[in-house]
Amino acid sequence: MTPPGRPDLSPSTPAPRPDPTRRDVLRQGGLAAAGALVLAGGLELISRRPGGRPEAVATTPGLPARVYTGPYDTKEPVSALADITGYNNYYEFGLDKSDPARYAGALKTRPWTVQIGGLVRKPQTVDIDTLQSWFPLEDRLYRMRCVEGWSLVIPWMGFPLAALLRRLEPMSGAKYVQFISLADPKQMPGVRDPVLDWPYQEGLRLDEAMNPLTLLAVGLDGKVLPNQNGAPLRLVVPWKYGFKNIKAITHINLLAEMPKTTWSTAAPDEYGFYANVNPAVDHPRWSQATERRIGDLGRRDTLAFNGYGQEVASLYTGMDLRRNF
Amino acid sequence: MVPATAIGALLPLLVLFADAFSGQLGANPIQRSEQQTGVLALSLLLLSLATTPLRLLAARVNVRLLWPAKIRKTLGLTGALYAGVHLVIYGLDKGFNPLGLLSDAVKRPYITVGLTALILLIPLVLTSRKDSVKRLGFERWQRLHQLSYLIAALGVLHYWWSVKKDHSGPLLALVVLLVLFGVRLLLQRRAKRART
Numbered sequence: 001m002t003p004p005g006r007p008d009l010s011p012s013t014p015a016p017r018p019d020p021t022r023r024d025v026l027r028q029g030g031l032a033a034a035g036a037l038v039l040a041g042g043l044e045l046i047s048r049r050p051g052g053r054p055e056a057v058a059t060t061p062g063l064p065a066r067v068y069t070g071p072y073d074t075k076e077p078v079s080a081l082a083d084i085t086g087y088n089n090y091y092e093f094g095l096d097k098s099d100p101a102r103y104a105g106a107l108k109t110r111p112w113t114v115q116i117g118g119l120v121r122k123p124q125t126v127d128i129d130t131l132q133s134w135f136p137l138e139d140r141l142y143r144m145r146c147v148e149g150w151s152l153v154i155p156w157m158g159f160p161l162a163a164l165l166r167r168l169e170p171m172s173g174a175k176y177v178q179f180i181s182l183a184d185p186k187q188m189p190g191v192r193d194p195v196l197d198w199p200y201q202e203g204l205r206l207d208e209a210m211n212p213l214t215l216l217a218v219g220l221d222g223k224v225l226p227n228q229n230g231a232p233l234r235l236v237v238p239w240k241y242g243f244k245n246i247k248a249i250t251h252i253n254l255l256a257e258m259p260k261t262t263w264s265t266a267a268p269d270e271y272g273f274y275a276n277v278n279p280a281v282d283h284p285r286w287s288q289a290t291e292r293r294i295g296d297l298g299r300r301d302t303l304a305f306n307g308y309g310q311e312v313a314s315l316y317t318g319m320d321l322r323r324n325f
Numbered sequence: 326m327v328p329a330t331a332i333g334a335l336l337p338l339l340v341l342f343a344d345a346f347s348g349q350l351g352a353n354p355i356q357r358s359e360q361q362t363g364v365l366a367l368s369l370l371l372l373s374l375a376t377t378p379l380r381l382l383a384a385r386v387n388v389r390l391l392w393p394a395k396i397r398k399t400l401g402l403t404g405a406l407y408a409g410v411h412l413v414i415y416g417l418d419k420g421f422n423p424l425g426l427l428s429d430a431v432k433r434p435y436i437t438v439g440l441t442a443l444i445l446l447i448p449l450v451l452t453s454r455k456d457s458v459k460r461l462g463f464e465r466w467q468r469l470h471q472l473s474y475l476i477a478a479l480g481v482l483h484y485w486w487s488v489k490k491d492h493s494g495p496l497l498a499l500v501v502l503l504v505l506f507g508v509r510l511l512l513q514r515r516a517k518r519a520r521t
Contacts, residue, residue: 032326032328032329033329035326035329035330035333036329036330036332036333036336037333038333039329039330039333039334040332040333040334040336040337043333043334043336043337043365043368043369044336044337044340046364046365046368047337047361047364047365047368048337048361049351049357049360049361080352082352083352086351086352087351087352087353091490095490095491097351097352097353098351148489150353150356195490195491196490266490282432285433285434285435285486285487286433286435287428287429287432287433292353292355292356292418294352294353295352297355298420299418299419299420
């Protein structure tokens with residue numbers, strides 16, 4: 001109310017706002033709901049990683065469980081096959097853990113030849129099926145520890161690398177074994193991304209290669225190795241971090257000099273040539289003291305040499321394993 | 326507007342819970358949910374930081390947008406919530422072992438940075454109440470909440486240092502943060518000059 005004597009400056013009483021009609025309310029509600037969905041959808045798009053556990057490898061019912069009671073087999077329970085074949089680091093097929101299971105089907109594993117050369121008396125190019133026929137295949141149940149801090153127990157099938165190397169007769173100057181993988185951008189979409197220097201390369205010292213644990217794997221759980229696990233030929237060195245276990249091998253060479261390895265080239269202060277599993281030597285950015293066994297909720301202590309110290313520690317006596325990481 | 330924003334921002338959390346209970350999070354559910362909540366926290370924080378530049382850009386073309394300012398708080402608070410969930414999952418990952426957590430915070434730079442960002446969020450969350458501006462005075466309140474740029478930057482660094490090789494996510498976050506900061510700086514300077 002204006003006080004007496006003062007001019008009336010109050011605005012004229014505005015017309016009362018009509019009550020919102022039902023249509024207004026619905027429109028407001030609809031817009032709000034649409035807004036909420038747009039926000040939620042956008043957030044999901046940005047943050048979601050493909051999930052699920054593809055049943056990429058079906059277990060055949062009725063067949064007896066394979067036997068893993070040899071001196072090199074672990075007594076720990078084998079990991080779920082769905083995890084072994086669905087949770088893979090194989091950047092040639094994409095950076096996500098579920099990409100290899102999704103895209104590795106495009107890889108043609110036959111015909112496949114392995115070129116063997118370097119300082120051997122019997123260099124040759126051999127067809128994979130012929131190579132496989134040279135040696136009796138063994139089942140080995142090994143732990144595998146990824147440098148990222150997770151691990152699996154995997155039922156490999158293959159033959160010792162030592163058997164192949166003995167057959168090739170390495171020359172006296174040979175000190176290292178080099179492995180090279182396939183890098184075909186037509187079959188492997190990830191190869192078009194220069195995230196790593198393709199083709200993937202790895203190497204072992206000759207005595208590491210000759211160790212009875214070192215395997216060339218051609219199968220998993222008694223069946224042919226799935227593509228996402230490194231078919232048709234894959235290296236298994238269970239006391240080293242997973243990235244040393246090169247997949248889809250096309251070349252094996254015996255060398256006098258230490259070969260360069262892909263991850264060590266990509267980040268030399270983070271990934272070394274030896275890459276022995278070692279809880280006492282951390283990755284520069286994260287701890288290596290514990291790991292998650294896939295399938296477990298909690299973490300467990302990481303073991304020196306991934307628990308294979310009895311078989312391999314003698315290879316490194318006197319070596320500074322912090323400098324030679 | 327505010328409830329819709331809150332619901333939209335929290336729907337991914339519900340989906341994450343549902344996925345966790347139905348075993349849809351893959352072979353490493355803790356790592357997956359840790360990573361997703363982290364990205365959601367940073368995304369919402371960046372969205373909150375985008376509201377003022379958006380309003381300023383619209384004003385430059387004589388469009389008056391009122392809704393960005395209205396949802397700014399909701400976006401920031403839900404982002405802080407996701408950061409809290411992210412911390413809890415990380416604690417779970419370490420078995421809530423206090424020695425392990427402390428050792429990580431001190432020895433791993435990416436954890437130090439992430440923890441700092443989270444701690445800095447606390448005073449911002451506590452001063453998000455309706456009367457906070459009045460109690461602090463606008464200038465002090467505004468300066469405190471400008472910390473959100475630092476928090477976002479620390480979040481980006483934490484993200485960058487935590488990935489093995491795929492830097493695409495952290496790079497995108499960095500670019501967005503720089504653009505938002507740049508736009509805000511530029512347009513506020515112009516607005517100030519126009520007023521004087």
